Amino acid sequence: MDTGEVRQGDAEPGRGRAPAGELRLAMTVLEGAQDIVTVLVGVALIALAVALLGAAVYHFFKAGGAVASRASGFLDQVLLVLILVEIVHTVMLSLRSHELHPEPFIVVALIAAIRKLLFVLGNQVQLSTPQFALFLSTAAVFIAALVAVRRWAPFTEGRSGSG
Numbered sequence: 001m002d003t004g005e006v007r008q009g010d011a012e013p014g015r016g017r018a019p020a021g022e023l024r025l026a027m028t029v030l031e032g033a034q035d036i037v038t039v040l041v042g043v044a045l046i047a048l049a050v051a052l053l054g055a056a057v058y059h060f061f062k063a064g065g066a067v068a069s070r071a072s073g074f075l076d077q078v079l080l081v082l083i084l085v086e087i088v089h090t091v092m093l094s095l096r097s098h099e100l101h102p103e104p105f106i107v108v109a110l111i112a113a114i115r116k117l118l119f120v121l122g123n124q125v126q127l128s129t130p131q132f133a134l135f136l137s138t139a140a141v142f143i144a145a146l147v148a149v150r151r152w153a154p155f156t157e158g159r160s161g162s163g
Contacts, residue, residue: 045084049081
């Protein structure tokens with residue numbers, strides 16, 4: 001039976017596991033590369049969010065038509081920017097702790113669900129009752145998940161452990 005233990009003398013010379021120093025160096029290099037890529041992703045997402053927000057403001061004030069119809073498109077774009085900002089927040093948390101936290105993902109999903117619901121309702125699309133119920137229940141599930149994570153997740157930096 002193989003217990004997974006590595007005993008001295010098991011590996012042939014020149015084969016098997018890398019020495020601990022080489023492994024630490026490889027891990028350090030990989031973590032540094034991961035951090036660089038993570039920062040670049042964050043910068044790209046911020047640039048995209050700024051461009052989308054600028055375009056949304058420009059089109060809101062320059063486009064013709066009723067303010068209500070322009071506001072619907074503007075709100076859709078602003079919520080998309082908010083999603084990007086939340087993803088950047090998630091990237092920053094990952095960069096700081098090298099862990100993934102569920103809360104930012106739930107917030108992004110909740111914003112996306114609300115964005116879809118507002119976009120459909122704002123464009124006065126006719127929805128069947130089951131479709132409308134599905135949109136509402138999706139948002140409700142994400143709200144419940146967010147409450148559950150905030151209530152029962154272990155204490156994290158930036159928020160109190162009380163619920």
